[in-house]
Every structure is written in structure tokens, then in C-alpha cells.
Amino acid sequence: MDLNYSQEESAFRDEVRGWLKANLPQDLRDKVVNYGELTRDDLLRWHKILAKKGWVAPAWPKEWGGTGWNVVQRYIFEEECGFAGTPPIVSFGMHMCGPVLLRFGTEAQKKRFLPRMYNGEDFWCQGYSEPGSGSDLASLKTKAERASDKSGDHYVVNGQKIWTTLGHYADWIFCLVRTDSTLAKRQEGISFLLIDMRTPGITVRPLVLMDGGHEVNEVFFDNVKVPVENLVHEEGKGWTVAKYLLGHERMNTGRIGASKRELAKLKDFAARQPGDDGLPLIEDARFRDRLTRVEVELMALEITNLRFLDQMRRSGQPPGADVSMLKIKGTEIQQGLTELSMQAVGPLAQPFRATGTDLEDGAFDRFTAGLAPRYCNYRKTTIYAGSNEIQRNIISKMTLGL
Amino acid sequence: MNFDYNEEQQLLADSVRRFLAKNYGFEARKKIVASKQGWSAEVWTQLAEMGLTGLPFSTDYGGFGGGAVDLMGVMEAAGDALLVEPYLPTLMGGLLVARAGGDAQKKALLPAVVEGRLKLAFAHSEKGARYNLARVGASARRSTGGAGSAWEITGEKLVVLGAEAADRIVVSANTDKGLSLFLVSRESLRVRPYVTLDEQRAGDVGFAKAQGELLGAEGGALPVIEEVMDFATALVCAEAVGAMKFACDTTLEYLKTRKQFGVPIGTFQALQHRMVDMYVAHEQARSMACLACSKVDSNSGAGDRARAVSAAKIKIADNARLISQESVQLHGGMGMTEELKVSHSFRRLTMIAQQFGDADHHLARFAALDK
């Protein structure tokens, strides 16, 4: 056993770091680091820069634009991006729908969707959850009925999705729909459909979260016509697709690089901010202990993640139920960091939203301004992508056999 | 020892609760919060008519001569309704006048506070002071030109709750003789306003040679400030209990009604235990709020008072965090939305956890008192 990076791995890290330093636009980095709201254009601008370099889909097969990196290199790349403060690559296309099409899509579907996805020409969103179907996804009710007319065979979709992240930016949505409601086993009546967001009958309504931001939506389907060629895998096999995809989704929620960046920022702030006794806060033993605990959690997560990746490299198997662990720990750490940041700024954590204009200094300096909304916003991380309770259920059932 | 509210306390708490239930529902509050001013003058008038603005002030000025225990039920109701009117800042300002001011100042100000005609705020916290009450950089000196009693105050105060609403602001500043309190009229100050995380209005207040009037004697203001801060902290503990109770009740209701996998989610034992921990945390918080309020009312000495208040604040801070976070988590996605009141009690409880000192601050204070 040797937990040091090899010379080649370190060289790779240097290469990535150097390239990011030279190519990450300063304004985008500023927005990310200061918790600014990333617009559709911001997200796509970064996506396109990476696509041009050939680094936007490291995990895809080489023929579709993958980098051929091994899992450790991919991990290093992710970490460096997080640490540098790049905008995220929106997962719905590259990390979810893409892998699904690569695994289950027809040649025609791959040719039609993957290059546009890769080049950032289509913005994707995920239509799984419904008002009555969150944790119990298999109970979903949005209905797709087969019909045909002179334009050809199609599905007619009716129903509602909710919590659709960035649905207001999206060109396409991948949906789980019910194509058969007569079956005793609910999972068997579900299918996976790709739907053009511009199709008549689709309405997107914003939902405002408690931080005041608009990132999720309700999406309504009223007699929406979807060509049958937009069905992925077989009719009634949507659940298989969904399960495959969830594994990918969870592998992506650890955000170790970003947490490292937050931790470094917090340490830097605590070194400048006086504690109650006037000495730098970082010298306050109570605060220092809290900080160290998060840091140690992060180290444990990082090594666990690498250990899983190493297993994957050897076995060639996709991550099993234990990847839920990475989601649980990764999100707890992300939340822990937002909580500690609030604590670090102390009384200055209170300002939330300016009503005047001249707020450059005083309580509203750049570090403190975004903290309270961010603390609120990050409560979502233990709820979305399968709540942490559901992740525990998965480990309990699948790994432990309870 | 006795945990009962007396009849008057009970009646008052009931009538405040009834009033707020009728006039301060979540929808009504939303409108108030979204208004330009951010609080309701109408509600304010009614709070004053119910006698709330006079509760802790002497009968000499038209008040009720009550203490923190008399205010407990009121604060709990305020916490339940997530009241945003500048009630606490006005009480704090009034208490500083009552404890530190001279007779003439009390006569001039307190009746107006009691009748709800005068709103106050306390500008104390400064950049870099964190929760340390003794660290004040603002300074005051006697005006050379003006009348003999006028002072000029220079400095910057941060996150002054109710700063814009206040007619007059009590400001702490140092003179040659040490920490002192001054009364400054709102017009002579520059306020940079904002909405706080818990949807109250606050602002940073800057003043350069602002004209002020010395409140009481020059120097030696720290013990009075500590006493009033302890009083306010005890009240905020009681307020937290109200917000916690709401968060627990509404979460329990959700566990019973939200169905997944064909059953109410409250049938999952993993969630049952979480709900029980929330409930226990709320009961423990209530006990500590009782202790804090009772101790600030008794004459057992500043040390005894500070010890109880810090202990209560430690428990309230920890439990506010637990209850607020769990109440959102157990609501799933719904808990994240602005539409549900539970995300607003989350915000209030988050703020209370840090208001007047976070758990670490009070741990240190408690430990130091124990030496």
C-alpha cells in the first residue's frame, strides 16, 4: 500500500492545474468563489471551453470524446476543478443522460444527442420527481400513452414533474413516465423518455427556495406529443435505466475539491477575523477543533472515495450500493462547512439581502454577504439525489442485508 | 419552586397568542415582510394597546413593572408567529434608559415607549468585536461649540436591529472616563439598511461627530449593558421556544400526512426517532428558557444570572440548530421552499442560535464564571 500519488499522477495534476489557471475566466471564478448566481450563459461558456480542450466528458468512451483517463486521473481532474473554482459541469447531460444513452441508447440516439450534449448545444434537465413521488419514485404517475397520427407514432404525455433543477434553462428533459399502469409490479410500467422542452403543452413554473433563489421548477405536461424514437431502452424498462443513472448521480455528489476550496477559504478568513478575545479566530481552541473535525471528515471521505475508485479500477465494476456512503458524507461535509462559515463571521452572518445600495463595506463585505443564503441553500444537499435517509436505507438493505 | 404562570401572565400570553393567530398568520406576515418598511405600524399599535411595550417598565412611567418571566409567554407567541416588528430592540433601548438614565431622561422617554409612541434601538456591536461586549471603538467627546450637555460621537456600529424604525438610538461609545451610553436621534445617523436572514430589518450605522446626549453617568456602562443583554438573551431564548414548538408541531403533522411507499412517512422508525429527538430538544430548551428568565428576574447576583443565561443560550443554540435543520430535512423538498412557514422558522432559529453570542461564546463565558 502506498497512498502517495505517483510521479505520473502528480505530473498530471500539475498539467491540469496549469491549464485551469490559464483558461478559467476570472469573472467566472469570481462568481463561483463568491457564491454568485451562475446564468445559463456562464455555465455553457465554461462547458464550451472544456469541450474545446476535449476535457468535458472524461468518463465517456474515447470515440464519443472521452479522455481515456483512468479513474484516479478523473478524480484528480474533478478535484482540481473544484479547487480552482470552476463552474460545475451541469450533470444532467454529461453525467446522467449521456451515460444512459451510451449504455442503452440506439446508434441513432447516440448520434443525434451525444455530440450536441458534448458541445454544450443542448441544455438538459432531469424529470424524475413528482409531487406525490419523491423518495418513492416508483409511484410516479406522469402518463405516456401510445398513439399515432399522420405525423407518425408517438406518446402523449400528461402529468407533472417537480423540483426540476434548471428546467428554466433547459432545451431537453429526460423523464420517467408511466406507460403501463395495469402491472402489479409498479417498476415494470415505467419508461424513459427524452422530451424537447419546446414541445407544445409544456409549462415551466418557478419555485423559489428559502434562500430567495430560483433554481428549481414545476414542469407541467398537457397532451405533449413525443415521437416514439425518443424512447430510451425498451418500453417498460425505464426503471432499469433509472437505477443505472442513480449510481452515476451519487458518484457525483461528494464534491471533494469544492469542499477543499471552501475549507481553505474558511481558514484564511478565520486567520484574519478576530475572535472574542481579539486574537485571530483560528487560534480559538473551540473553533479550531470544529474546523479540524470537518477537515478530518474530508480527509476520510477523500481516501474512502479513492479506495472505491481503486476497487472500480481493478474490478471494472460500476460502483455498488456503497457509493451511497460518499453521498452521505460528502453532503454532510458541505453542510458542515456552510455552518462553520456562518459561525466564523459571527454577528455578521445576519445580513441577508440589501435594501439600499451602498453596502460595499461594513457587514456586507464579499465574504460575508453570500453566507447566510448559502447556508440555507445547502440544506438541499441531504435531500436531493436520493435523500440521506434513502441512502442509509440502501446501505442497510443492499450491503448489510437488514 | 413553582413553574406556573400566574393568572395575569397566563391571560396576557393567551391574548397575545389569539391576536397573532388572528392578525399575524403566515400570509399576513408575508405581506408585512415584503412591504417597503418591513414591519407593520398597525400591528405595532395593537401590540402597544395590549400593553406589551410597557411590560418591563416601572409603573411610575405607566408600565407594568414586570420582568422576563412576565414576558416569556409573549416572546414565545412572537417566536411562534415569527414576529418581525422591532419589539425587542425597543425593549432593549427602553431598559437601558430605565437602568442607566437619569430621572429627567426616564420621564421624557419611558412613557412614550410604554405607549408605543417611541421606538428605540441599541447600537453596540462593531466590526471585529465579535460577541465581546467590552470591545468598543466608537468614541465621544463633549461638544465645544454647543450647549454644555451635548456630545459628539464618532464610530461605526454593525447589524443594529430596528435601526431604521427607531426614533432614537442608544449608542455605546468611549469617553475619557470609559464606556458610556448616549442617546442619538435617528436623523443624525447614516443607516445602511438590509433585511436579515430572519427577515427583520437591521442596518449598519455610521456616525461622524453625531450630536448625542449622555445617558446617565459618564463611564462604567459595561455592567448595565451586560445586564440588559442578559435580559434580552433570556427573552430570545423564550422566543426560540415558540419557534421550536412551531417547527416541531408542523413537522409532526407532516410525518402523519405525507405518504410515500403507500404509508405515512411517520411510520418509518428512522424518522420516528428523529422526531423524538426534536421533541426532546424543544422540551430541554423550554426548561432552560424558564431558568434564564427566572434568574434574570431574581436578585441572586450578576454571576448567577450570567451563568444561567449562558447555560440557556448554549442549549438554545444547539437545539435551535438541531430542530431547524431536522424540520427542513424531514419535509424533504417542500422544506426548502419559501412557500412553507417551516423554512422561515428555520431562518429565525438559525439567527437565534447566534444572536447575542453563539454556543462557543457562551461556553467560554460559562467556563470562565465557573473558575
Ligand SMILES: Cc1cc2nc3c(=O)[nH]c(=O)nc-3n(C[C@H](O)[C@H](O)[C@H](O)COP(=O)(O)OP(=O)(O)OC[C@H]3O[C@@H](n4cnc5c(N)ncnc54)[C@H](O)[C@@H]3O)c2cc1C
Ligand atoms: C434543490 C433540489 C433540487 C432537486 N432537483 C431535482 C431534479 O432536477 N430532478 C428531479 O427529478 N428531482 C429533483 N429533486 C427532488 C429530490 O430528488 C426529492 O426532493 C427527493 O427525492 C425527496 O423527495 P421528496 O421531496 O418528495 O421528499 P419525501 O420523499 O416526501 O421525503 C420526506 C422525508 O421523509 C424521508 N423518507 C422518505 N421515505 C423514507 C423511508 N423509506 N425511510 C426513511 N425516511 C424516508 C425523506 O428522507 C425525507 O426526509 C430536487 C430536490 C431539491 C430539494
